Amino acid sequence: MRVEIVGLFASAVHAFEGRPGDGPRPDPEDPRRECLEVRAGLGVVGDRYFHHPAHRQASVTLLAVESLERIAAELGVSAFDPALARRTVVLRGADVDALTHTDFTLDGLRFRGHRAAHPCRWMDVVLAPGAFRAMRGHGGVRCEPLSDGVLRLGPTTLRVRDAA
Incomplete structure (x- = not known):
């Protein structure tokens, strides 16, 4: 299926620590990226969760x-x-939440969707009051990269494979 990658983000720091009422920590740099280097089993190079x-x-x-x-x-x-x-x-044109427990390729890179990416209370602070509850069941999916490569902004292909 044709989809569009409309956002790529990586940050070396975790901005949502502590209490939501205290506000997020500022990122030392803008997390927006034109492309992301992905490594199998490790994640996104330069991201706070890489190799954890x-x-x-x-x-x-x-x-x-x-x-x-x-x-x-x-x-x-x-x-x-x-x-x-x-x-x-961030994708346009795909039912991302349906990718849990599914193997798929995005822009030629292989991934395994594991579980839903549940929102946290920070969404009420950084998006809008009520966003935390509204995002339940629509917060995306947490994935494991199964191949190395680069994701880039723009039109691409998403291919869903057999269930994991």
Whole structure:
């Protein structure tokens, strides 16, 4: 299926630490990327979760931009900056939440979707009040990269394979 990668994000720091009421830590650099280098079993080079054993099956997170658009409309607010959701890859044109427990390729790279990427209370702070609840079931999927390569912004192909 033809899809579009509309956002690629990597950050060396975890901005959502502590209490949401205290606000996020500022990123030392903008997390937006034109491309991401992905390594099998390790994640995204330069990202805070790269090569962390606890995140091997969750080192890349995918989110559908349509989910953010629907949530913004439900809450009656303007469109969200996808970078604020802190997901690695934001796609247009795919049912990302259906990729749990599924092997797939995106832009020629192989991935295994493991579990839903559940939102946290930070979404009420950085997106809008009510976003945390509205994102439940629509927060994307946590994935493990199975091959090395580079993801780039723009049109590409998503191919879903057999269930993992």
